[in-house]
Amino acid sequence: MRSEIVVVGAGGHAKVCIELLRAMGEKVAYCVGAGDVPDHCLDVPVVNGDEHIALLRREGYSRLFVAIGANGLRDRLATLALSQGYSLVNAISPKAVVSPSATLGAGVAVMAGAVINADAVIGDLAIINTGATIDHDCQIGVAAHIAPQCAVAGNVVIGKYSFLGIGSRVIPEVEIGERVTIGAGGVVIANIEAGVTAVGVPARNIKINRT
Ligand SMILES: CC(C)(COP(=O)(O)OP(=O)(O)OC[C@H]1O[C@@H](n2cnc3c(N)ncnc32)[C@H](O)[C@@H]1OP(=O)(O)O)[C@@H](O)C(=O)NCCC(=O)NCCS
Structure with a gap:
C-alpha cells in the first residue's frame, strides 16, 4: 500500500x-x-x-x-x-488555529490563517479558506465553502453545498440553508432559505434555484 x-x-x-x-x-x-x-x-x-x-x-x-x-x-x-x-x-494548514473541541469531518481543507473555535463542527469536504473565522458552536455543512476572510459568528448553521463569498460576514444564531450563495462582502443578518443567492449589506435575495 x-x-x-x-x-x-x-x-x-x-x-x-x-x-x-x-x-x-x-x-x-x-x-x-x-x-x-x-x-x-x-x-x-x-x-x-x-x-x-x-x-x-x-x-x-x-x-x-x-x-x-x-x-x-x-x-x-x-x-x-x-x-x-x-x-x-484532511488538508489543514499548520498556520490555522483549530480548537481542540472542534470536530472536523473527512476531506476537509483549512487554509492558513483560518480560525475554528470551540465546539464548532465542520462537515466532510468543507473548505475553510484563507483567513476565514468560524466561531464557537457553528455547524458547517458537507462540502460547504467559506471563502477567504469570511467571519462567521457563534452558533451559525450553514447547510450542505453552501458558499459564502470572499469577505462575507454572518451574525450569531443565523441559519443558512443548503446550496445558498452569499455574494462577496455580504452581511447576513437573518436566516436564508435553501437555494437562495443573496448579496449586499444586509444580504438580500437576488435569485433562488429550486433544483
Ligand atoms: C453573488 C455572485 C455569485 C453573483 O453572481 P451572478 O449570479 O453571476 O450575478 P450577477 O453578476 O449577474 O449579479 C446580479 C446582481 O447582483 C449584484 N451583485 C453581484 N454580486 C454582488 C455582491 N457580491 N455584492 C453586491 N451586489 C452584487 C450585481 O451588481 C447585479 O446587480 P444588478 O442586477 O442591479 O445589475 C457573485 O457576484 C459573487 O459575489 N461571487 C463571489 C465570488 C467569490 O467570493 N469567490 C471566492 C473564491 S475563493
Missing part, C-alpha cells in the same frame, strides 16, 4: 491544497485532472480523466484528497473515491 496522496483536481485550488498537504509532511503522488489541464500542477504530475481514480487505486494508492472548488462536484468525486476504497485525508 502506498502512503502518498492522490489529489483530485489540478487547478488553483489544488495548488493551495498540495502545499497544505506538504506543510503537514505528506507527499502528493499525482493530481487527477479533467479536460484541458496542464501536465503538472505545481511539480505534481497530472493524469487526465476520472478513470485514473480507479487505476491509481489498483496501483496501491489509498489516500485521496478532492481539491475542487465546485461544492457538488467535490462531493460526487469524493463519493466515487470512497466507493473504490480510498480514505479521504
